[in-house]
Amino acid sequence: MSEMITYKVPLVSSRYLRKFVSFMQSKGVSQEALLNNTGIGLATIDDADAFLPVSQIVKMLENAQWLATDERAGFQFGQKLDLIAHGLFGYVLLSRESNAKLVEMVVQHLRVCLPLIDMECTVTGTQAKIRLKDNWNTGTARPFLTKVYLGSIYSIASQVSHAASFEFDYDSALGEADWQALAPDSSWQFNGQHNQITLSLVGRKPQDDNTRVAYSLAREKHIENDGESAVADDAECGSPESREIAAQAREQILKQPGKATLERTAKQLGMSSRYLRQHLAAAGTSFRKMRQDIRHSYADLYLIDTPLSLMDIALKLGFSDQASFTKAYRSWTGNTPGDVRRRGRDATARDEAE
Structure with a gap:
């Protein structure tokens, strides 16, 4: 009896539920099918403070395993629960x-x-x-x-x-x-x-403080501010398969915006470069546009929210030198990186003075 009661104790935050429902929908599984016979209502999904018991979570995962057409779906969802998602x-x-x-x-x-x-x-x-x-x-x-x-x-x-x-x-x-x-x-x-x-654990050391903080800040804010809107814009174009591949490609670029290439991303997704290019076009975008948008977004956040030098930012975003980064950034915004950083510091100084 005590074990049955324990299974009904709310333990898992609804924020994971919302992320999971959204992920499975991108895989072509409807919310209704996923929540069928779980006892989870729509009000729970919308309640940011809600928690779910193990019994309901298990039923939902059983539905997901049965409905998912790709047995890698569970691993792919886990990959999305990164440092930011876990509060790490x-x-x-x-x-x-x-x-x-x-x-x-x-x-x-x-x-x-x-x-x-x-x-x-x-x-x-x-x-x-x-x-x-x-x-x-x-x-x-x-x-x-x-x-x-x-x-x-x-x-x-x-x-x-x-x-x-x-x-x-x-x-x-x-x-x-x-x-x-x-x-x-x-x-x-x-x-x-x-x-x-x-x-x-051999051959790779933790990055320095500035680089770690810079990456985490930039990635978190890009996903919250630009990444979701970009996916929403793409959602009206192409088939569900094309939209899902575009979302996966965007996620790969987000992980390493400075090293991402069409060929590298296609290999990571287990497909040819041509196949990836075709699906991105069907989704209303291109690899070049996605990478440029992400690099632009990261550059803004690195400049304003971190102490990284312009040269460090250039190298992290995949530019060979600071001059190349400055040229690209000017083409995106009409301003130089130095101008943006100075304005950001001036604004911070004014806020502190007030």
Whole structure:
């Protein structure tokens, strides 16, 4: 009886529900089908302060697993639950902590934010192993749920790890190449003994404070202010498949705006450059436009909200030197980066004086 009561205790914030419903809709799954027989009402989705019990979450995940046409959907959703979504912004300040310590803190935070799966983190030498434990006995929803967790862990921990190995205790109809498209430099094993990820912590060090804070601020604000409106603009063009591919391409550019190329992004999405270009055109955009819009948005935020030098900003956005960045920025706005930064500082000084 006590276990039944526990399953009905509200534990998971509705903000994850809203994100998940929106994600599944982008996959062609309607809100009505996803919430069918879950007991979750529309008022819960709209209530920012609401929490959901495990029983309802499990039913929704069972629906998602049954309705999703791509078995990678759970992992893809997990990848979207990055530093900002989990409230891990404070952890980006841990630039002087070890990579292993950062991974351990990520696991601890996930335990609090999404208490559906327990995790055991073991660090040995240069490796960190995170093993999932299904203490709630989530049944048929477990494969989907484990993919969400491992996708989320990978998205965060890949910042300090240069390679990852995944193991699942269930089967997959897809080949390893299909999964590697979601996580470069990774290996995948299905029908194993555990659900876990092993991270190699050699060869990649945490970035310095300014770079970490700059990236997080820029990415968070772009998604809130520009990214969502851009996706909304594209939503009226093309098929659901084209819109979904455009959204995935945008997400890849957001991760590394300075290194993203058409060829690199197409490879990450497991398709040819020509195929990606065709779908972006069908969605009413192009790779060049998407990358330019994101670089422009990031540049504004780096200039106003961070202390990064103009040269550092130029290099982070993929320009060979400061002069090239200045030329591009002037073509976007009619102003130079130096002018924008000075005006921002003047405005801050006025606000502080008042």
